Amino acid sequence: MQQNNGLDKNQLISFALFSLILIGAMFYFQNKQAREQMAIDAQNKTANAKVAAQNATKPAIVTNLNDSVKTTSIQQVQLKNKELTLAVSTLGGQISTVQLNEYKAYNRKTDTNDKELLLFDKNNSTYGFQFKDKTGKTFNTKDLVFTPTQNGNTVTMQANVNGAVIQFIYTLMDKYTVDFNVKTQGLSQLVSDQKANFVWDFNAREMEKGRAQEQTHTEFNYTFDNYSSFDYDGRTSMDEPDETLNWLGIKQQFFAAVIEPQNGFKNSKGEQEMIDEGEFLKKFNFDGQVDLAGSELNQNFKWYFMPLDLPLLKSYDKNFDELLPLGWSFIGSMNRWFFIPMYNLISSWGLAAGWVIFLMTIIVKIILSPVMFKQHKLSAMMRVIRPEIDEVNAKYKDADPMKKQQEVMSVYRKAGVNQMAGCLPALLQIPIFYALFRFFPNMIDLRGKSFWFAKDLTAYDDVIKLPFNIPFLGEHLSIFAIACTVVILIYTVMTSGNIQQPQQEGMPNMKVLMYIFPITFLFFLNTSASGLSWYYFVSNAINILIILVIKYWILDEKKIHATIQANKQKEPKKEGKFQKRMREMMEKAQEQQKLQQQQAGKKK
Incomplete structure (x- = not known):
C-alpha cells in the first residue's frame, strides 16, 4: 500500500x-x-517647475472660487500652516478647500502618489446651519454671502440676515485643528425655536489605489457618552435620536474629517450612498441638531482634518484612535x-x-x-x-x-x-x-x-x-x-x-x-x-x-x-472528556439509527 x-x-x-x-x-x-519610476520622476520634475513658475505670479491670499459667480462677491481666503492649507469661501462662510501638505493622493495616470491630497475641494463639501424663521420658512447659512476679515491665521466671516448678524471665526491652530467659533446677534428676532440644524453634505474623493478597499473603509464614525462610547456606520444610514454626539467624522482609509461641537449634536441622522465609478467613492449627508441659548447661536466648534496615525490620534485624548479600524476587542489589542x-x-x-x-x-x-x-x-x-x-x-x-x-x-x-x-x-x-x-x-x-x-x-x-x-x-x-x-x-x-x-x-x-x-x-x-x-x-x-x-x-x-x-x-x-463525549454521542447516534431501522422494518 x-x-x-x-x-x-x-x-x-x-x-x-x-x-x-x-x-x-x-x-x-x-x-x-x-x-520606469526614474522616467516618471523626470517628467514630474519638469511639470512641477512649470507650475511653480506660474504660481509665482498669483496672489497669495485671496483668489476666485468660482468663475461662474462675480469675482467681486465670491472669494476664498487662505489659511496655512505646515500641515494644512485651507481656503475659506465667502459663499456660506465655509471651508471650501482642505489640503494635507505632507501627503499625496494616488494618481491613476502615473500609478503613484503624486497628486495634491485634497479632502475638500471643488464643492465636494458644503455645510451650514439651518434655522426656521417665524414664518415657518427655513434658511441656511451656506446660501449666504459673507464678508471676510483676515488677521494672520484667523479669518472672520460676517453676514447680515434681515438685521441679524452671523459671524464664523476660523483660526488655524497647530497641526490639524481648526477652531470654528460661531456667534450671532439679533437672531432671536428672526427664529421661532431654540434649535438649529447643522447640515453637512460631503462626497468622499478617491485618494488611494484600490477603489473597493477604500470604499469599505469610508464611513461615518462618532462618539457619545462624554467621548467614552464609539460607533461607526458603513451601511446606508445612521440614526441616533437618543444620543448626544461628542464628535462626528467621515473617515476614509487613511484620512478623516471630523467636526466637534462644544455642546454636542442631538437627534443625529445621516445617509450614505455608494458611487460606482468616477472621482468620488461615497456620498454622505449628515443632519445634527444644536441648541440655541436665548434664540442665539454662540457656540464653539472644532474641525479636525487628520491622517489616521495612531500616536497622533491618541494625543488628542478624544477617543480619535477608534477612527483607526484595527479590529474589535482581542484583535484590536493584538494590533x-x-x-x-x-x-x-x-x-x-x-x-x-x-x-x-x-x-x-x-x-x-x-x-x-x-x-x-x-x-x-x-x-x-x-x-x-x-x-x-x-x-x-x-x-x-x-x-x-x-x-x-x-x-x-x-x-x-x-x-x-x-x-x-x-x-x-x-x-x-x-x-x-x-x-x-x-x-x-x-x-x-x-x-x-x-x-x-x-x-x-x-x-x-x-x-x-x-x-x-x-x-x-x-x-x-x-x-x-x-x-x-x-x-x-x-x-x-x-x-x-x-x-x-x-x-x-x-x-x-x-x-x-x-x-x-x-x-x-x-x-x-x-x-x-x-x-x-x-x-x-x-x-x-x-x-x-x-x-x-x-x-x-x-x-x-x-x-x-x-x-x-x-x-x-x-x-x-483513560479517555479525555472530549473523547468520552464524542464516543457517547456516536453510541447514542448508533442506537437511534438502529431504532429507526427497526421501526422502518415493522412498517414494511
Whole structure:
C-alpha cells in the first residue's frame, strides 16, 4: 500500500528551483520598476517647475472660487500652516478647500502618489446651519454671502440676515485643528425655536489605489457618552435620536474629517450612498441638531482634518484612535500592543518596509514554534499509523459507519495520538490572520512604501495587467498574491496525506476541497494589500521549511512507529472528556439509527 509522505527529495529540489525563479523575477521587476519610476520622476520634475513658475505670479491670499459667480462677491481666503492649507469661501462662510501638505493622493495616470491630497475641494463639501424663521420658512447659512476679515491665521466671516448678524471665526491652530467659533446677534428676532440644524453634505474623493478597499473603509464614525462610547456606520444610514454626539467624522482609509461641537449634536441622522465609478467613492449627508441659548447661536466648534496615525490620534485624548479600524476587542489589542509596536521597532532600524514585514513574520513564527512543532510532530505520527487506519477502513467497509468511526478512534487512542491537538495551531492562526487583515490596509506608515514590484504595500500590485475583466479578480493579477497562492498549494500537498478520505457515499472529497482553498485565496488576495500577501508568502514558505526540517532531520519515523507499537501493548489511556463525549454521542447516534431501522422494518 502506497503511503503519501508529503514531498520527496525531488519535490524539495523543485521547490528550491521555484523559489530561485520567483526571487529572480522579483528582482527583474524591481529593476524594471526603478527605470520606469526614474522616467516618471523626470517628467514630474519638469511639470512641477512649470507650475511653480506660474504660481509665482498669483496672489497669495485671496483668489476666485468660482468663475461662474462675480469675482467681486465670491472669494476664498487662505489659511496655512505646515500641515494644512485651507481656503475659506465667502459663499456660506465655509471651508471650501482642505489640503494635507505632507501627503499625496494616488494618481491613476502615473500609478503613484503624486497628486495634491485634497479632502475638500471643488464643492465636494458644503455645510451650514439651518434655522426656521417665524414664518415657518427655513434658511441656511451656506446660501449666504459673507464678508471676510483676515488677521494672520484667523479669518472672520460676517453676514447680515434681515438685521441679524452671523459671524464664523476660523483660526488655524497647530497641526490639524481648526477652531470654528460661531456667534450671532439679533437672531432671536428672526427664529421661532431654540434649535438649529447643522447640515453637512460631503462626497468622499478617491485618494488611494484600490477603489473597493477604500470604499469599505469610508464611513461615518462618532462618539457619545462624554467621548467614552464609539460607533461607526458603513451601511446606508445612521440614526441616533437618543444620543448626544461628542464628535462626528467621515473617515476614509487613511484620512478623516471630523467636526466637534462644544455642546454636542442631538437627534443625529445621516445617509450614505455608494458611487460606482468616477472621482468620488461615497456620498454622505449628515443632519445634527444644536441648541440655541436665548434664540442665539454662540457656540464653539472644532474641525479636525487628520491622517489616521495612531500616536497622533491618541494625543488628542478624544477617543480619535477608534477612527483607526484595527479590529474589535482581542484583535484590536493584538494590533495596538503587538504588531504596531513590533513594526515601529524594526522599521526604526532603517530597513525597507518589505524586510520589516519579513522580520515580523520570522518573529511570529518563533513565538508560535512550540505549538507548530507539536502540530508537525502529530502530522508525522499520523502518517506512520496511516496503514492501520486504512486497514480498519477496509475491514469495516460494509459495516455501520458509526462502528467504523469508533474503531478508527480506538486506533488513534491506542497509538497515543490526539487528533484535536492539531486544531490548536489552526485556531491560533485565525485571530492572527484577522489582525493582520486589519493591520496592513490601515497602517499609514506603510502607505506609499514600495517593495520589489509592489509600489504600495497597503494596496495590490498590478504589474500583470489584463486586457479584460475577470469577475472577483478584476483587470490585473497580483504577483504577490500568485506567489502566496503557490506556496499555500505546496504546503497543502505536503500536509494532505494525513487527511482521511470519507467512505460514505455523497460525502465531499476533503483532499479536493483542500486544493480548492488556495485557489479561492487568490481571489481574496488579488485585490488586498500586497503587504498581507507578502507576509503570508513568507509565513507559508517557512511552514514548508519547518516540515522538511522536521521530516528529514528531527523526527525519526521508525522510532515513532516503535513508540506507537509500545503504546498499543500498554493499557489504553483513560479517555479525555472530549473523547468520552464524542464516543457517547456516536453510541447514542448508533442506537437511534438502529431504532429507526427497526421501526422502518415493522412498517414494511
